[in-house]
Amino acid sequence: METDDLGRRVADDVAGGGGLAGVRRLSGVIAALEERRTGLVEELRRGREATWEEIGRACGMTRQGATRRWAGRLRARSFGVAAASYQHGRPGYPQALIGAAVPREARKVLDLGAGTGKLTGLLVEAGLDVVAVEPDAGMRAQLVAAVPKAAVRAGSAERIPLPDGSVDAVVVAQAWHWFDPAAAVPEAARVLAPGGTLALVWNVRDESEPWAAELGALMHRSTNQRIDTWPAVPAPFGAPERLEIRWEHSTTRAGIVDLVASRSYVIALPDAERARLLADVEELLATHPDLAGRDAIAMPYLTRCTRVRLG
Ligand SMILES: C[S@@+](CC[C@H](N)C(=O)[O-])C[C@H]1O[C@@H](n2cnc3c(N)ncnc32)[C@H](O)[C@@H]1O
Structure with a gap:
């Protein structure tokens, strides 16, 4: 059977009797097919x-069209190969953030x-x-081991695997810039109970x-990636409340090397270039006069939080 014929038959089956129910079923299947194609x-x-x-x-696209559509998305999904470095090297968050x-x-x-x-x-x-x-999956494996008391689900910001109105608050740490806001904003609003909040943290x-x-x-x-760490969030969310916390992350030289190794743009580098960058980082840490002879290092951070409430 021709691919087009197959597509038409599947679409007719899914649409069933048509109407809004048909549109809903088709939308679900289109999203699932797109997810599979991305995979x-x-x-x-x-x-x-x-x-x-x-x-x-x-x-059925040009090379540029395909790169525009998926290259960013693949970068967003690249963290798993460096999940252990991520867990070891990345900072946590200050208690006051909660x-x-x-x-x-x-x-x-x-x-x-x-x-x-x-x-x-x-x-x-x-x-x-x-x-x-x-x-x-690589990140989830670390998560399940590190926080056994949390309920862990596979899913994305564009298709959150939770029922409507089922949570009081959504928090997104260091990840909002990877999401498609056109889908993530309505999804976050959908899973929140009335008056619930969304917090974006970096x-x-x-x-x-x-x-x-x-x-x-x-x-x-x-990298030339620039992230807006004070983002605007559109309707149905209201005016933002913003807070910045200054704190220090206690780490080591090896921790800082892992911090660098877990950046998505470092994961994406060709092997030789990545090795050169990590060697340069090690040399800086070993020779900088402010760090010489120290393994314990206090790394200064600002944690920024933007919180909005469902209107
Ligand atoms: C920089 S990490 C932040 C992880 C964690 N929130 C933290 O604070 O350490 C970004 C995470 O976003 C996840 N991610 C990327 N695209 C996503 C999407 N569309 N929906 C949900 N998560 C996504 C990545 O797999 C990765 O685990």
Whole structure:
């Protein structure tokens, strides 16, 4: 059977009697098919089995169209291969963040894009009932081991695997910039109970110390990614409340090397370039006069939180 005929038959079966129910069923299947196509593209690119040109042709697109559509998405899904470095090297969050990110009356909280559970653990320790949603299997494996008390689900911000109105608060740490906001905003609003809140959180390295500025310069040489850490959130959410917390993450030289190794743009580098960057970081840490002879290092951070409430 021709692919087009197969598509038409499947579409007719799914649409059934038509109407709004048909549109809903078709939308669910289209989203699932798109998710599967992205998975296949990801496998092909990981194994270097197909070029963007070939993938574009298979999808009826140009090479540029295919790259525009998936390259960013694949970067967003790249963290799993460095999940152990992520867990070892990335900072957590200051305790004071919980009061800013989650309203006092909240009980059930969704940690969306939960990664290895850096924020999930704090939420559980605060006595909240936490469900953590994370698309990457490698990150989820670390999360389940690190925070056994959280309910962990596979899923994404664009398709949250939770019923309507089922949580009091959604928190997104260090991940909102990877989401498609056109789908993630209505999904977050859908799973929130009336009056629920959405908090977007980022850790920003405070580069006021010279060694931290030099580390930042080394890291920036491999990326031009700029993240808006004070984002606007559209309707149905209301005006933002914003908070910044200054704190220090206690780490080691090996921890800082893992911090760098777990950045998505470092994961994506060709092997030789990644090895050179990590060697340069090790040399900076070993030779900078402010760090010489020290293994315990206090890494300065600013944690930024933007919280909005369903209107
Ligand atoms: C930088 S990590 C942050 C993890 C964790 N929240 C933290 O604070 O350490 C970004 C996470 O977002 C996840 N992610 C990427 N795209 C996503 C999407 N569309 N929906 C949900 N999570 C996504 C990645 O798999 C990764 O675990």
